[in-house]
Amino acid sequence: MDTIIKRIEQLKKEKDIAILAHYYTDSRIQILADCVGDSYFLSKTATEIPQKTILFCGVTFMGESAKLLSPEKTILMPDSTADCPMAHMADIDEIRAVREKYEDVAVVCYVNSTAEIKAHSDVCVTSANALKVVKKLPNKNIYFIPDANLGRYIAGMIPEKCFILGDGFCHVHTSIKKENIQKAKELYPEALILAHPECTQDVLEIADYIGSTSGIIDYAGKSNAKVFIICTEMGILHELEAKNPDKTFYSVGHRQFCPHMKRITVEQVLEQLENADNLVTLDEEMMGNANKALEKMMVMSK
Numbered sequence: 001m002d003t004i005i006k007r008i009e010q011l012k013k014e015k016d017i018a019i020l021a022h023y024y025t026d027s028r029i030q031i032l033a034d035c036v037g038d039s040y041f042l043s044k045t046a047t048e049i050p051q052k053t054i055l056f057c058g059v060t061f062m063g064e065s066a067k068l069l070s071p072e073k074t075i076l077m078p079d080s081t082a083d084c085p086m087a088h089m090a091d092i093d094e095i096r097a098v099r100e101k102y103e104d105v106a107v108v109c110y111v112n113s114t115a116e117i118k119a120h121s122d123v124c125v126t127s128a129n130a131l132k133v134v135k136k137l138p139n140k141n142i143y144f145i146p147d148a149n150l151g152r153y154i155a156g157m158i159p160e161k162c163f164i165l166g167d168g169f170c171h172v173h174t175s176i177k178k179e180n181i182q183k184a185k186e187l188y189p190e191a192l193i194l195a196h197p198e199c200t201q202d203v204l205e206i207a208d209y210i211g212s213t214s215g216i217i218d219y220a221g222k223s224n225a226k227v228f229i230i231c232t233e234m235g236i237l238h239e240l241e242a243k244n245p246d247k248t249f250y251s252v253g254h255r256q257f258c259p260h261m262k263r264i265t266v267e268q269v270l271e272q273l274e275n276a277d278n279l280v281t282l283d284e285e286m287m288g289n290a291n292k293a294l295e296k297m298m299v300m301s302k
C-alpha cells in the first residue's frame, strides 16, 4: 500500500491533478485527498482551486455537479459505476405532468440528482440551504424532488406553501432505524442524536440536531457534549474523530454505509491518475439548463 500511496503523490504532482473526496468515501481515500467535504462544498472547491484537472472521489451526480460548475476543467472519476440510486429517482415525464397540472409551481431539485433532472428543474437546493431557498420562491406550489424525506422535513417548516413530494429516498439513511437509535440512547443516555434530513421522519423527531454533513461536523465540534449518536453515512466518523479526539461518536447499524461511495478504492485512484480516461462529459444544452437551476440556488441562498 505504501508504494501505491507514494506513486499517487508523485503522479498528482507531476500531472498537477487535485484529488477531492466526499466524507462518505473510505477513510483511506479521505486520507490521500487534497480536500474532503460534502458534495456542494467539493464542487465549489473545484471551481476555486488552480488545478485544471480534478479527480473527484464520489458518486456520479457529484462529478456532474463539479463539471456543471467548472465546465472548462477536466473532471475524472475513479469508478464510473459508483452511482447513487436516489439521484435517478425523479422522472422527466412526471415533472412535465406536474407543471401542466399546477399553474403556480416551482420544481425544486435536491443536488443529489442527475444533471438531466437538474436541467428540468427551476432551482436546486442542498440540505443546508433548502429552507432559505424555498421560502424565498414566489410560487405557492413546490414540487420537491427526488428525496421525499428532505422534502417533508422542509415542508414542515414552511406551512404557507403547498408541497408535492417526489418519492425518492436514500436507502442508507432510511436504513437508520428509530428503535436502534433508542437502544443506543439507553446505553449512552448522555449522547446527543445528530441526524441528516435524508433520514425518516420518526428518526428526525427524536434528533437533537438535524443538518447536512457539514452542519453535523460543525455542531459536534462546537457542542459541550462528549458523546454523539450519528445518523448519517458512517464515513463521516473519520472527520468527526479526527477533529474531536476528546469526543466519542457512535453509528447505529451495520447498514449505515453507502456501498456506492465505498466502491472507490485506492487502486482505482492510482489507475485514474495514470490513465486519466474516465472523464465526466455532459451534453451542452443540458449543461446550460442545469446550470441555470444551480445558479439560481447560489443567488437565492445568499
Ligand code: CIZ
Residues within 6 Å of the ligand: 037, 038, 039, 040, 112, 170, 196, 198, 213
Ligand atoms: O447523502 C448524500 O449523499 C449526501 C448528504 C451528499 C452530500 O454531500 O450532499
Ligand code: SF4
Residues within 6 Å of the ligand: 024, 059, 084, 085, 086, 087, 112, 170, 171, 172, 173, 233, 258, 259, 260, 261
Ligand atoms: Fe446516494 Fe444515499 Fe449513498 Fe448519498 S448515501 S450517495 S444519497 S445512496
